[in-house]
Amino acid sequence: MSRQYINTAIDYPNAAPHMGHAMEKILADVCARWFRLRGDEVRFQVGTDEHGIKIQRTAEKEGVTPQELVDRNAVLFKDLFDKLNISYDFFVRTSNKKIHYPTVLEMWKKLAKDGWLEKRSYTGLYCVGCEEFKTKRDLEDGMCVNHKKAPEEVKEENWFFRLSDRSDYLKELLSKKPEDGGYKVVPEFRSKEVFSFIEQGLPDVSFSRPKSTLYWGVPVPDDKDQVMYVWCDNLTNYISTLGYLTDKEDKKWWDDAEVTHVIGKDITRFHALNWPAMLDCVGIKTPDRLLVHGFLTSEGEKMSKSTGNVVVPDEVLEKFGGDPDPLRFYLSHEVPVGRDGDFSWDRIEKLYDSKLRNDLGNLLNRVLVLLKKERGKLGDFGSDPKLLGDKWKKYQESMNAFRLEDGVSLAVELATECNQFIDKNKPWELKGDEKINLLTQLAEALRHVALMLLPFTPGTSERILKQLDLKAPATLEGKTDWGAEKSWKKVGEAEILFEPLE
Numbered sequence: 001m002s003r004q005y006i007n008t009a010i011d012y013p014n015a016a017p018h019m020g021h022a023m024e025k026i027l028a029d030v031c032a033r034w035f036r037l038r039g040d041e042v043r044f045q046v047g048t049d050e051h052g053i054k055i056q057r058t059a060e061k062e063g064v065t066p067q068e069l070v071d072r073n074a075v076l077f078k079d080l081f082d083k084l085n086i087s088y089d090f091f092v093r094t095s096n097k098k099i100h101y102p103t104v105l106e107m108w109k110k111l112a113k114d115g116w117l118e119k120r121s122y123t124g125l126y127c128v129g130c131e132e133f134k135t136k137r138d139l140e141d142g143m144c145v146n147h148k149k150a151p152e153e154v155k156e157e158n159w160f161f162r163l164s165d166r167s168d169y170l171k172e173l174l175s176k177k178p179e180d181g182g183y184k185v186v187p188e189f190r191s192k193e194v195f196s197f198i199e200q201g202l203p204d205v206s207f208s209r210p211k212s213t214l215y216w217g218v219p220v221p222d223d224k225d226q227v228m229y230v231w232c233d234n235l236t237n238y239i240s241t242l243g244y245l246t247d248k249e250d251k252k253w254w255d256d257a258e259v260t261h262v263i264g265k266d267i268t269r270f271h272a273l274n275w276p277a278m279l280d281c282v283g284i285k286t287p288d289r290l291l292v293h294g295f296l297t298s299e300g301e302k303m304s305k306s307t308g309n310v311v312v313p314d315e316v317l318e319k320f321g322g323d324p325d326p327l328r329f330y331l332s333h334e335v336p337v338g339r340d341g342d343f344s345w346d347r348i349e350k351l352y353d354s355k356l357r358n359d360l361g362n363l364l365n366r367v368l369v370l371l372k373k374e375r376g377k378l379g380d381f382g383s384d385p386k387l388l389g390d391k392w393k394k395y396q397e398s399m400n401a402f403r404l405e406d407g408v409s410l411a412v413e414l415a416t417e418c419n420q421f422i423d424k425n426k427p428w429e430l431k432g433d434e435k436i437n438l439l440t441q442l443a444e445a446l447r448h449v450a451l452m453l454l455p456f457t458p459g460t461s462e463r464i465l466k467q468l469d470l471k472a473p474a475t476l477e478g479k480t481d482w483g484a485e486k487s488w489k490k491v492g493e494a495e496i497l498f499e500p501l502e
């Protein structure tokens, strides 16, 4: 057994959460649930990144204080994660002075004391949307690539973090394997971009802004005119909740754990470069893994208000009666980890009908109804009628390698093969023990489908297992062999697993 600390990027609550937030949390949740199932001890953290100029400006526009704005909006994120059945253990908020600030202030002081921070006068092109200074090569036709807006020219004093001096260190760190203390970008193809940034020469990073432009943030220690800006504040969330650099360090979840950050491709470079460099400068272990996901389009196009194709997570939940599993299933099945994906209403409805309602729901119902006619008693499990085969081996390999789409596909494949098996063997034409034993084998195969789906569609798995008269296990230990549930003698009541769509 090992110990896993997994966290997502913290979300910027200047507006309500969107599908990208949902996708990232579902991805991290599938990983966290898989870690627990394979027997690891897990801490799973999500949260909100509550400071900065965008929040400050949005609050001004709405006539509320920044604190009021983030208090109101952080709830929207928390609510969505609960509706999506995200099994997080801790929700961090960076405006929390008691939990988050102490580590951040110490991080700053330590970096400053060791000469990693330097105050400089600076003129630069600043994109408010990105909250960062841009260099000419970051821009396209003079515009920010993300926001299609020309950045503002800003001249001011900033504290800078000397990232430029960490190129060699970072190159080595990112080239090493995790078992040798390296920091791995998953999937591999996402790491190329990071190395190319290093090759181009790393710029120093602005770590503060004058209070006159940014007042909503952590004050810089020993410099009353400056407020921390982005990195030292938000990246530090991963260790502030563990009390690092204070007298309450909980080393169990960092020094003695495998650390995975689940983030979007747009912030890879900050997590792959700024963050480990900062940690190394203050003598803290670097994370083990950066799991990078792509972006989600809608009906094949970038989601935007002007196109009118923005999909709101709540709409999707509502479509399926509040059940998060169709969306969880869709994103896991349709979007390979690391790649960009597309959300399509037509596709999610088709997938729901064919895979969940038909292949899975109807199969379960047929098996249970036929067994109920035989008084619900199970017969002999016998040996695997080549339904399971080496699927568990493949499943574990895929899940451990973060090829989660392959994991969920194996569960789907097993359900499909069960349907072929029932059509071929026609248990309704059989009699007595022969009939009961065949149905018992199908019930057993359905147990395996439910277990394989546990990280992806936990609510559905629990409902399948309940109908089979079983409970969802905490771990898979001793559960993956054919006929592993020795005391399982009968099935429960058949219920509709997925209602038809209106």
Ligand SMILES: [Zn+2]
Residues within 6 Å of the ligand: 127, 128, 129, 130, 131, 144, 145, 146, 147, 148
């Ligand atoms: Zn921008």
